[in-house]
Amino acid sequence: MKKGVLYGIVASSKTRVRCVFCRVHIPKANKCIEQHTNGAKHKDNIILMTENGMIFRDDELYCKPCKRVMDEEESVSKHIDSESHANWQAAIEDLTDGEYIQLEPYLTSEKEEAFCEVCKKDINCSLQVIESHVNSIVHRGNILEKLKPLNGIFAVDNDEEVYCKVCDAYVDNTVQTILEHIDDDEEHIEWFAEMEDLIEEQDVSLERYLANENEVNVYCKRCDLEIICDIQSIENHVHSESHLNNLG
Known part of the structure; x- marks a missing residue:
């Protein structure tokens, strides 16, 4: 009988087992269990769980972002659409967009950490900790070093400035000023927009x-x-x- 974290099949009675992932009962026969675990719905639920931080713990589904055991009748898709989970998803995506932070280690395992690629470190995957990290001076500096070669930004002899090749202009050599130039300068943004439109595909x-x-x-x-x-x-x-x- 297929049981355990990969399948979500637990004992229910002498004649039936329960699929925790799909919230259904199945006759306690290998053929029935195989048919269910090979089915599209079961596989789709596993994918949804993996993408949304749900893990199989103590014969129940536990949602790490929401920090709670899901109700026995609550389906995976229904929980994802719930206000608490949807709010977390929107908040974490907003915080990590463009920040080179991998959420997969947190979402796909029992780990409590995401991974910051530019800082080369694990970070506890709570909204408060992620927010603090992405706003830190160290992270902003590492982000800048990642973005410079993607944006034509170069050091010059004068340490007080850097040179933007795209705009043929000098910019104050501070993390905030350079990031503002990359993100907000109209000439810089327009050049990239025109180039990307021209070379697409x-x-x-x-x-x-x-x-x-x-x-x-x-x-x-x-x-x-x-x-x-x-x-x-x-x-x-x-x-x-x-x-x-x-x-x-």
Whole structure:
């Protein structure tokens, strides 16, 4: 008989077992249990649990974000749609968006920690702790170092400033000012929006151009060709016959 954390099957009576994941009773026969655990609903519930921090503990479902044992008749999908769980989900997504924080270690296991990729450390996955971490000076500094080569930001001899290649402008060398430039400067944002719209699905990479101060070209992977990094040159290339012929 399949039992345990992977299957959620527990004893119910002499003739039946209970699937904790699906909130149903099943005849106590291997064939019936196999049929249920191989079914689409059971597999879908396992996926939902994994994505939402629900674990099988002491023969019951426990929701880590909500910090409670789920009611016996409460389905996985119904709980996910509940106010408390939905509010947590919205709050944690808002806090971690763009912060390089992996929630999977917390959601998919009994661990109580998420993992911050830029700080290389585990963090207790409570809203208060995550908020404190993402607003800390250390984390903001590490985020900045991650973003600089993605945004054409380079150090200069004058430590009081950095140089933005995208905008051909100097910016005060403070974490707050540089992040504000990346996130809020209209010229910076407009350049990226125009470039991304132009190269979308064209296999043209800005990575090397942005990460190297003296690089003047972008790279077309499809054509194995370097192109001067300006709007007109890239536009001419992506609409060229040679580039279009390489679509296949």
